[in-house]
Amino acid sequence: MSSLKQFAQHQSKIEVAVNTELKTLHIKQDITYYNTANDSLGSIVLNDWNNAFSDKNTPLALRFSDEFYKGFHLAKPEERGNTTILELTDAQFMALEWERTNENPDFIVIKLKNKLPPGSKIDLHLTYIAKIPSDKFTRYGYNQNGDMNLRNWFLSPARFENHDFIKYHNYNLDDIANAVTDYELEIKVPNQYTITTDLDSVSTDSSSTAFSTYFFSGNSRTDFNLFIEKQNTFKSYNNGELEVLTNLKNKRLDEIQKAIIINKIITFANDFLGKYPHKKITVSQTDYDRNPFYGLNQLPSFMSPFPDEFIFEITFLKTFLNNYLQYSLRLDPRKDNWIYDGIQIYAMMKFMEENHMDQKMLGRLSKMKLFKSYNITNLTFNEQYSYYYMLMARKNLDQPLGDPKNTLIKFNEQIAGKYRAGLSLSYLDDYLNHNIVPESLQEFYNLNKIQQVNRSDFEKILTQKSPKKIDWFFETIIGSREIIDYKFSNVSRTQDSIHFSIKNKTNTFVPVPVYGLKKNNIVFKQWIEPQKNDSVYVFERKNADKIVLNYNNEVPEYNQRNNWKSLKSLVITNRPIKFNFSKDLEDPYYNQILYVPTLTYNYYDGFTPGIRLHNKTILEKPFTFDINPAYSIKAGTVSGSSAFSLNHYYRESRLYNIRYSISQNYFHYAPDAAYFRLNPMVQFRIREDNFRDNRKQFIIARQVIVNREATEYITDNSTPNYSVFNLRYVNTKTELINHFSFMTDAQFSGNFGKLAGEIEYRRLFENNRKLNLRLYAGSFLYNSTNSDYFSFGLDRPTDYLFDYNFYGRSESTGFFSQQYVIAEGGFKSIIEPRYANQWMTTLNASYSIWNWIEAYGDLGFTKNKHQNEHFVYDSGIRLNLLPDYFEVFFPVYSNNGWEISQPNYNQKIRFVITLSPKTLVNLFTRKWL
Numbered sequence: 001m002s003s004l005k006q007f008a009q010h011q012s013k014i015e016v017a018v019n020t021e022l023k024t025l026h027i028k029q030d031i032t033y034y035n036t037a038n039d040s041l042g043s044i045v046l047n048d049w050n051n052a053f054s055d056k057n058t059p060l061a062l063r064f065s066d067e068f069y070k071g072f073h074l075a076k077p078e079e080r081g082n083t084t085i086l087e088l089t090d091a092q093f094m095a096l097e098w099e100r101t102n103e104n105p106d107f108i109v110i111k112l113k114n115k116l117p118p119g120s121k122i123d124l125h126l127t128y129i130a131k132i133p134s135d136k137f138t139r140y141g142y143n144q145n146g147d148m149n150l151r152n153w154f155l156s157p158a159r160f161e162n163h164d165f166i167k168y169h170n171y172n173l174d175d176i177a178n179a180v181t182d183y184e185l186e187i188k189v190p191n192q193y194t195i196t197t198d199l200d201s202v203s204t205d206s207s208s209t210a211f212s213t214y215f216f217s218g219n220s221r222t223d224f225n226l227f228i229e230k231q232n233t234f235k236s237y238n239n240g241e242l243e244v245l246t247n248l249k250n251k252r253l254d255e256i257q258k259a260i261i262i263n264k265i266i267t268f269a270n271d272f273l274g275k276y277p278h279k280k281i282t283v284s285q286t287d288y289d290r291n292p293f294y295g296l297n298q299l300p301s302f303m304s305p306f307p308d309e310f311i312f313e314i315t316f317l318k319t320f321l322n323n324y325l326q327y328s329l330r331l332d333p334r335k336d337n338w339i340y341d342g343i344q345i346y347a348m349m350k351f352m353e354e355n356h357m358d359q360k361m362l363g364r365l366s367k368m369k370l371f372k373s374y375n376i377t378n379l380t381f382n383e384q385y386s387y388y389y390m391l392m393a394r395k396n397l398d399q400p401l402g403d404p405k406n407t408l409i410k411f412n413e414q415i416a417g418k419y420r421a422g423l424s425l426s427y428l429d430d431y432l433n434h435n436i437v438p439e440s441l442q443e444f445y446n447l448n449k450i451q452q453v454n455r456s457d458f459e460k461i462l463t464q465k466s467p468k469k470i471d472w473f474f475e476t477i478i479g480s481r482e483i484i485d486y487k488f489s490n491v492s493r494t495q496d497s498i499h500f501s502i503k504n505k506t507n508t509f510v511p512v513p514v515y516g517l518k519k520n521n522i523v524f525k526q527w528i529e530p531q532k533n534d535s536v537y538v539f540e541r542k543n544a545d546k547i548v549l550n551y552n553n554e555v556p557e558y559n560q561r562n563n564w565k566s567l568k569s570l571v572i573t574n575r576p577i578k579f580n581f582s583k584d585l586e587d588p589y590y591n592q593i594l595y596v597p598t599l600t601y602n603y604y605d606g607f608t609p610g611i612r613l614h615n616k617t618i619l620e621k622p623f624t625f626d627i628n629p630a631y632s633i634k635a636g637t638v639s640g641s642s643a644f645s646l647n648h649y650y651r652e653s654r655l656y657n658i659r660y661s662i663s664q665n666y667f668h669y670a671p672d673a674a675y676f677r678l679n680p681m682v683q684f685r686i687r688e689d690n691f692r693d694n695r696k697q698f699i700i701a702r703q704v705i706v707n708r709e710a711t712e713y714i715t716d717n718s719t720p721n722y723s724v725f726n727l728r729y730v731n732t733k734t735e736l737i738n739h740f741s742f743m744t745d746a747q748f749s750g751n752f753g754k755l756a757g758e759i760e761y762r763r764l765f766e767n768n769r770k771l772n773l774r775l776y777a778g779s780f781l782y783n784s785t786n787s788d789y790f791s792f793g794l795d796r797p798t799d800y801l802f803d804y805n806f807y808g809r810s811e812s813t814g815f816f817s818q819q820y821v822i823a824e825g826g827f828k829s830i831i832e833p834r835y836a837n838q839w840m841t842t843l844n845a846s847y848s849i850w851n852w853i854e855a856y857g858d859l860g861f862t863k864n865k866h867q868n869e870h871f872v873y874d875s876g877i878r879l880n881l882l883p884d885y886f887e888v889f890f891p892v893y894s895n896n897g898w899e900i901s902q903p904n905y906n907q908k909i910r911f912v913i914t915l916s917p918k919t920l921v922n923l924f925t926r927k928w929l
Contacts (some may be wrong), residue, residue, distance in 0.1 A: 002026040009220065010034055010157050010664040018189045018228060023078075031154060033122050037160050037483055041114040044122075045107055051151035052106040052170035053081035055767050056737075058167035061104070064137070065736035066694065067410060074139050074768055079142065079289070081133030083155070091123035094512020106170045107158060138172050139219060140288045148228040149286050149578045152176055153520065154225075157333065161454070167890035168334055171406050172841060173413070174290070174326070175333035180452070185216040191227055191465040191767025196227040196234045196245055196842060198280045218278065222330060225282045234282070237264045241906040242276055246283040250318055259311045268354070269324055270345055274445040277328050281320070289318040294388065294415045295913040305363030311357070314348075321347055329448055336455045337405040338478060343441060346429075350438075356381060374580060375587035376618075385419035386553050387585055387619065389794070392416040393483060396649040396656050399691055402455075402478045408692050423556050424477045430554045430887060431527060432466055433509050440465050472510050477556070481510040486549050487562040498539045498547060498567065515551040522551070541567070560588035572703030585705045586617040598628055603808035603816050605666035614745060622647050632668065639674070641665045649660050656673065657685040665802065670810045673711035677802045679704050702726050704801045718789030720904045724749045730754040737764045745778075752790050753781035756824075762883075770880075774826055776860075778840035791835035792826035792860060794842070794872065798835075803916040805914075813907070820889060820910035827858045828910045829874035829894040836862040846878050854878040856889065859878065885911040886920075912927040 001153045016025050018087065035041055052060040056073055064072045087094050095468060097111045116122055130153050135141040140151040149172075158165045159177040165178040188211050191441040199216035199889065206212045218224055227234065233247040237259050244262055253261075270276070292316055293427075304311060321344045331339055359381040360366035364379040379387075392398040392412055399412050401421050408417055427433055427438035440462045459474055476482055485505040493501045498516070509530050516539070523542045539547075548564040550557050557563075561575070578590040586592070589599070594617070598610045610630025615621065623646050630640040645661035652915040662680045669675045681702035688695050706718045713831075732741035739762035748753050756778030763771045778792050789798050799809060804823065808816025820828065825836075826844040842860030849855055859873040874894030880887050889910040891899040899908055 004849060005552035008252070009036075010179055011184075012156065013184040014154055014180050014186070016185070018148075018187065018193075020146050020148075020190055020193065023148075023519060026176065027130060027131065027154065028127050029126045029128075031126070031155075031157065033116075033124060033157055035116045035118055035120050036266040037161050037163070038118050040836055042112055042116050043165055044110045044116075044124075045158040046102065046110065046155040047107050047152070047158050047168075048083050048100070048155055049102070049106050049399075050081050050130050051083040052130070053137065054083075055080070057102070062171060063171045064739075065738075066692065068310040068736050070136075070736060073764060075134065075137070079134040079136070082131045083128055084131070085128040086526070087125070087126045091125075093125065093597050096124070101209075107154070107167055112846075126544055128155070129152065132230045133766040135286075139290055142274075144906075145230060149284070150226040152223070153226075153414065154356050157181060157833040159452075161332065166332065169406075173405050175337065175405050176223060177332055177334060178218055180222055180330060182219045183217060183221055183224065184340040185214075186213060187226075188213045193228050194230075194231055194232040196229070196232060196282065198245070198278065198282045199224050200279055207415065208283060211523055212229040220277065221327070223327065225284070225771040227284070234284075237262045239266055241270065241766075242266055243280045243348065244283060244320070245280060246316070247284055247285050248283060248312065248319070250308060250312040253312055253457065257309060258312065261309065261316060264355075265313070265317050265320055265351075266349055269347070269834075270439060271507070272350065272441075273324070274345070274442055274449075277449060278325060280464045281323055281327070282861075283316060283319050283323060286321060288315050290601075291318070291322060292317050293415065305365045305526045305795065306511075307363075310359070310363075316390060317348060317351060318344070324899040329445075330452050331448075331454060331600075334405045336458075338401040338417070339458055341418040342401075342421035342425045342524070344731075345419055346425040346437075346441075349385070349426055352381050366456070371623065373578070374584050379585065379826075379829070383553060384810065385423050386556065389420040389423065389556060390558075390619050396651065397577050397691065398481055400476060400479055400481045407690070407692065414913075418472045420556060424473070427477070427554050428462075428470065428473055430513075432468065432470070434467075436465050437465075439460070455675070464570070476508060476510055482506065483651065484508050484510055484512075484529070484555055485562075486512050488547070488549065488565045490536075491565045493541060493567045496541055498541050498544070499548065500565070501526070501534045502549075504533050506528060507533075512550055512555050512557075513552075514539065514543055515548045517546040517548060517551070518543050525551075530553050550605075561586070563588060576844065583927060584617055586619045586621070591615075592617060598630065600630065603811065604635060604671055608632045608639060608667075610640055620647070635668050635674075637674070639667050641667075654686050654744055655684060656687050657683075659685070661800060669708065670711045670713045672713070673709040674710045675706060675802065677704065677706050685770065691731075693733070694735055698728070698730040700728040700730075706800070706802065716787040716789050718785070718787040718800075719751070720750075722749060722800070726801065749790075751785045752783045754790075754792075755779055755781060756792075764795065768848075769886070770854070770855075772844075772845040772846040774822070775842075775843075776826060777839075777841045778824065779838075780837065783837055785837070788835035788837060792824050792840040793864075794818075794860075795830050796834075797821060797823045804873070818907065820887075820912050822884070822912070825858075825860065826854065826864075827859075827860075827872065827874055828876060828889040829891045829908065830897045831872050831874065833862060833864060833867075835871065838862055838863040838865055842872075846880070848880070852880045854880050855927060882911070885914040907925070 013030045015028040018025055027313065029875050033044055040486050052058050055061065061072055063481050088098050090096055098108050100108045110466055112122065114464045132148060132150065132153065133141040135143045135149060139150050142148045157179040159179050160169065168175065168177050181198065187195065189195060191210060191212050199218040202215040202217050204212060204214050234245045244266065253674050301727045325344055333340065360377065361379040361381055361384040362377050365371050371377040381447065397406055398411065399417060401417060405413060425437055444458050447457060454598060463470060464858065483506050485502050487505060488500050489503045490501045511529045513525055513527050515862055523544050526539065528537060545567050546564060546868065547567060550560060550563055575589060576593050577593060578587065582596045583594060584592060592615060594614055596612050598612045599607045608630045610628050611623065612628045614626040616624050616626065621710065625644045626791055627642040628640050629638065632639045635734050641664060643661060643663040645659055648658045652658050665677045666674060680699060684699040686697035703723060703725050705723045706721065710720055727746045729744045730741065739768055741760045743758040758776045760774045760776065789800055799806060804821045807819060809819040825840055825842045840862045842858060844858045846854040846856035856878045857875040861869045861871055863869050872895055875892060876889055876891040877890050878887060891908050893899065899905065
């Protein structure tokens with residue numbers, strides 16, 4: 001049989017009554033389920049992804065928490081969605097037993113009374129109510145205007161493969177695994193609403209004065225889109241072969257301009273892949289907003305460096321191709337996700353080559369003289385894909401392309417992995433040449449029309465059409481996270497020939513092209529297939545003055561800084577120095593030094609302008625330096641800091657990074673005295689095997705050497721110069737709902753040794769109340785000091801290691817003395833004795849009263865030499881505006897009594913404040929990693 005239509009196919013007839021006030025759909029559905037498998041079925045699985053929005057403990061809700069999205073947890077109950085099944089019967093209208101568990105709320109299992117043999121069918125009759133969620137969670141659902149953008153709202157047969165149903169949770173990834181089904185839809189809506197869908201329109205009944213009933217159908221579909229709007233925002237464009245319904249925003253183009261662009265893209269997709277199997281396709285603004293073109297979406301429209309026509313073209317192209325593939329390919333969209341992504345990005349790259357070959361990554365900015373020296377402005381539009389992948393690879397956070405979609409961290413799922421998949425197909429295409437990859441894509445697309453396909457079918461077609469062995473492509477490029485890094489060794493040349501060998505730094509052997517350049521023009525290109533290190537190659541020179549590996553970045557290579565050799569007689573350096581202002585992409589042909597003005601502040605140095613010189617490009621490097629000389633205006637002296645670090649990554653180990661570093665700081669710690677800190681350190685970073693797990697572990701070993709100038713302002717008899725060895729272990733796991741961290745700290749110096757531990761727990765409850773608990777305990781092993789400088793601080797650490805960003809670290813009165821750092825005792829009230837030179841144990845707690853207003857309380861014991869234990873406590877109100885970044889504490893009652901009624905109360909208020917832009921940026925980017 002040559003067509004899916006010749007096989008018995010599931011049929012689903014859906015009758016829907018829309019209640020726009022209650023945001024519900026009252027549904028009657030008849031499903032004819034055909035057993036097309038070779039197994040007798042005792043049960044049938046129906047996907048019910050709308051019910052994933054039913055409460056705060058579903059897999060979807062936990063996914064939101066994992067990615068630090070608060071909206072769902074803080075939402076009102078009526079904003080969430082659910083599915084209430086009222087009736088489920090067979091053809092004789094006998095009730096069938098079905099099951100939906102708390103662990104699996106987004107699919108139901110129907111238990112059949114008798115097994116369904118191969119080739120047989122069963123009729124199912126369902127009545128249920130689908131409560132539609134707000135669109136603020138996923139952009140699908142109802143909006144504030146009462147419109148509905150519906151996706152995965154009805155019950156649908158799950159895909160059956162390898163003797164079992166595919167049971168996937170809804171993780172907001174657009175990868176529902178529905179079986180191919182013929183649909184009939186009858187939907188009744190109030191007259192003031194319109195309906196847009198990619199199903200085929202059959203008829204409309206508007207005889208009622210209050211409601212209109214629409215009839216649609218669609219054959220051989222896995223899903224469809226449905227938009228219910230008061231005012232139709234969609235425009236129709238029909239080129240005779242396909243009708244496109246789109247509401248992509250672009251007010252600056254007229255309808256004719258849009259029609260020309262849309263027709264060009266439809267024609268391209270049809271020629272590149274094959275004819276779309278349905279008559280209509282929707283391309284909505286919601287679809288684009290969920291998966292925008294990263295980079296284009298970062299700037300407001302008035303700052304865009306691209307023409308309006310290009311913006312519309314690239315946004316429409318990306319969204320159109322995504323929907324084109326999603327609704328025509330019948331792959332497993334979670335397990336075989338790399339094929340969807342690969343074809344989409346590869347097609348986009350081909351489209352750009354055909355239509356915008358000279359377009360740069362930053363558009364018209366590339367033509368401005370101000371930016372000419374920046375590598376980022378010289379990259380072509382297609383070259384940017386490699387850099388987004390390398391962002392993750394250089395952080396050792398990249399993942400295999402062939403891994404299931406739900407196991408990928410967000411940046412890999414939406415950006416880096418997607419781009420790497422397209423680059424990989426482009427790499428294979430360049431290596432095989434002769435149009436083999438495009439022809440294979442078309443053959444696979446046509447095969448998909450007549451049978452259910454998977455990745456093995458795609459691999460089989462590519463392998464059969466290839467004249468070369470390409471096992472390495474599927475095993476290494478797709479199936480692993482092995483990195484590629486070639487370099488030249490033993491290069492020699494004569495007038496007519498070049499002799500060289502290739503060193504593989506990672507032992508990952510894949511084909512790589514060798515280029516010969518003369519005055520930056522390509523004079524030859526040849527692919528080589530290294531099988532071992534130090535193989536000798538001889539090429540005809542063809543007057544080349546330079547040889548380069550992977551010149552056009554065909555291979556997704558980890559490091560291109562070692563890819564070229566000059567063939568000139570006199571070479572001072574292979575990579576000259578280039579200075580750039582602020583930030584730039586890595587340029588493999590230069591040693592880049594970046595410079596940027598800086599401005600810091602503390603009470604003693606005042607405003608401190610400086611110049612920062614560093615080599616930290618957008619991509620991470622093994623060795624980095626950061627030198628920041630500055631001038632303290634208030635002190636009238638030179639100050640500043642510097643840091644040098646060396647990173648070593650381990651690809652296949654939980655111990656994934658060791659960082660060796662040494663840093664120096666020179667600033668004032670008192671009005672007339674400066675300190676110099678030298679901090680050599682080794683940091684071991686450990687992660688879980690599951691990259692999505694937010695647990696992180698650190699082991700830090702360092703020697704902190706401090707030299708302080710003497711000052712009359714410090715009279716505590718502390719040693720001005722000292723050295724402390726510090727060993728620290730940190731284990732932390734942070735999510736929206738739960739945060740848990742554990743820290744141990746050991747310090748040894750000539751005059752003291754101490755051990756400390758800290759446990760912190762935060763919980764966001766279902767009623768949106770927050771609980772914060774922190775337990776701290778520390779004890780001296782030995783202590784022969786004669787001051788409290790190295791003692792445990794009850795309300796404020798002395799910070800003798802100079803770790804914290806105190807703006808007035810030596811102040812005992814005034815505004816800067818009220819700065820609070822959550823460390824050691826963690827008290828907010830100043831209670832005597834403020835320090836403990838033997839041991840200290842404290843418990844800090846807070847609980848939310850309303851929104852960011854919390855009540856806090858601290859209690860503990862302190863012990864000093866030759867004194868009894870001292871019980872301490874305090875309480876008050878905490879304004880938790882941004883946890884750990886901006887908080888204010890108002891003491892109420894403590895050992896000091898009712899503090900709120902005592903004189904100079906304003907001096908008792910404490911605050912947490914973070915002014916570092918980098919620290920704040922990390923707060924808002926954590927959801928990606």
